[in-house]
Amino acid sequence: MxxxxxxxxxxxxxxxxxxxxxxxxxxxxxxxxxxxxxxxxxxxxxxxxxxxxxxxxxxxxxxxxxxxxxxxxxxxxxxxxxxxxxxxxxxxxxxxxxxxxxxxxxxxxxxxxxxxxxxxxxMSAHGLERPAIVASWPTFRGVTAVLDVGANVESDAEQLVEFAIMGEAFHAAVHGVARPTIGLLNVGSEDMKGHEEVREAARLLREGGFGLDYKGFVEGDDIAKGTVDVVVTDGFTGNIALKTAEGVAKFIGALTKEALTSSLLAKAGAALAYPALKAMSAKIDPNAINGGPLLGxxxxxxxxxxxxxxxxxxxxxxxxxxxxxxDYLTKVSDSLNRLTTVLEQPATPGADAAMETSQ
Incomplete structure (x- = not known):
């Protein structure tokens, strides 16, 4: 360098x-x-x-x-x-x-x-078709990294684990969290929920020995709550979540502006609340969190x-x-090499049967 x-x-x-x-x-x-x-x-x-x-x-x-x-x-x-x-x-x-x-x-x-x-x-990972785009999402706890938000429409279990590895390294490097927590976006938090790829990704994250602080499945409302530091999903779901959040934010912003300018009394209240409104605006300002790395x-x-x-x-x-x-690039490279080793290992006997029983 x-x-x-x-x-x-x-x-x-x-x-x-x-x-x-x-x-x-x-x-x-x-x-x-x-x-x-x-x-x-x-x-x-x-x-x-x-x-x-x-x-x-x-x-x-x-x-x-x-x-x-x-x-x-x-x-x-x-x-x-x-x-x-x-x-x-x-x-x-x-x-x-x-x-x-x-x-x-x-x-x-x-x-x-x-x-x-x-x-x-x-590409640094053979399984990725395109770089993953990560978005820094404002939350109650600070900022959550969400990926992929649009580059890879469909993602298998291996790719989802790659996103987790890259997202964890990104969040540590940029947002200063020593050991970021990770969650997989799903339709429910229970182990049996979701499609086969997301369940397999969860198994790999639990058993792969990547040294990641994996917390399990999270749902859509967990993103804004800041339940975990890194939310992993495929690009199709991530892009819809991102665009939906942007649309809702603009809608609420427009409603707020309309309400605060609807009368002289409302305008007076807005003037009194201006410092608080300014602080809130700064927290969700797209320019403050601008910059989406292409990971992978x-x-x-x-x-x-x-x-x-x-x-x-x-x-x-x-x-x-x-x-x-x-050390982002080195850390990601080491973890992706570990993933390759894990994927080359034979599946644990009975693991599939245990998964079917749990469903």
């Missing part, structure tokens, strides 16, 4: 391009300090340097790699892989592939980011929301830096 840590940035990605990316660098340095971290920005050099001047960032902080080529937000993943070479997105990922940078952050096209990252960096790659790739603010992009940079400074 380069010293100081070098973070590669796709400066042209997202809805706002260099203004938010360079602003994100400034925000990260303001919040977390700039010691030991430098940035490599890929994109239109003139546009990038104009924003660097506005943010008072010099060449000793930001190295600019010029390219005129950009992957659009509408481009299909297959097209991006065929035509994306030399683009800001491609070059930013390529810097990680060749060991120049410790991590890459992009607010660009999600499908293209995933496809090019997989092409250049390859041979390298660190963080996806920022396309519409993120500079502060939001700065939050995504923080995740990339924390992962780069941690």
């Amino acid at each position: 380069p010293s100081p840590i070098l973070i590669s940035l796709d400066a042209m990605g997202g809805d706002h391009g260099p203004s938010v990316v360079v602003g994100g660098v400034r925000d990260y340095r303001k919040r977390h300090g700039g010691e030991g971290v430098r940035f490599q920005l890929h994109g239109d050099e003139a546009a990038i340097r104009a924003e660097m001047a506005k943010c008072d960032l010099a060449d000793d902080v930001c190295e600019v790699r010029h390219t005129d080529k950009v992957v659009s937000m509408e481009e299909k993943p297959a097209q991006a892989m065929r035509r994306g070479k030399g683009s800001s997105l491609w070059n930013a990922i390529d810097a990680v592939k060749h060991g120049e940078a410790a991590a890459v952050v992009s607010a660009g096209n999600t499908g293209a980011l995933m496809a090019i990252s997989k092409l250049l960096l390859r 790659l041979n390298g660190i790739v963080v996806k920022s929301h396309g519409g993120a603010t500079a502060a939001g992009f700065g939050a995504a940079i923080r995740i990339a830096v924390d992962l780069a400074r941690s």
Whole structure:
């Protein structure tokens, strides 16, 4: 790993391009300090340097790699892989592939980011078809990591265990929990509930000797409660849960705003409650928890929301830096090797019969 840590940035990605990316660098340095971290920005050099001047960032902080080529937000993943070479997105990922940078952050096209990252960096686990996307979910206890939230629509038991391994290592590295607790999302907490793959994943997590603090099955309402630190599910279920939560949050927010502006008395009450409302808003602000790593790659790739603010992009940079400074990749590799060993072992005689009896 380069010293100081070098973070590669796709400066042209997202809805706002260099203004938010360079602003994100400034925000990260303001919040977390700039010691030991430098940035490599890929994109239109003139546009990038104009924003660097506005943010008072010099060449000793930001190295600019010029390219005129950009992957659009509408481009299909297959097209991006065929035509994306030399683009800001491609070059930013390529810097990680060749060991120049410790991590890459992009607010660009999600499908293209995933496809090019997989092409250049390859998968660290043979069973994964695509990287798993992890979401940091605000809860009563802080933040819960939920994965996968959309990349792998169907997942077998082995993949679910891989998600648990990667999610645990991510949560420890980024959220500072020494031994994160893990739960499998299911339709009930009882052992006999759920389909065969989720039950088999539970068995592997209990008996595999991975050193994970596995707590069993959790249900949908356990996510917001913060019952466990890491919630594991397939991408189909995870994406629906995420989009449902986002929709409900917007609905409740709109109802709250309507109620607080419905009369002069309501507006007066809102003014009195403003400090509390501001604190609540900050806790659920998407920009505060922006940055979804693509887990399962041979390298660190963080996806920022396309519409993120500079502060939001700065939050995504923080995740990339924390992962780069941690033993995340080594820890995941060791645990995945352990999983391979477990899967090669013959099943315990009578285990299947015992499972059938319990149902």
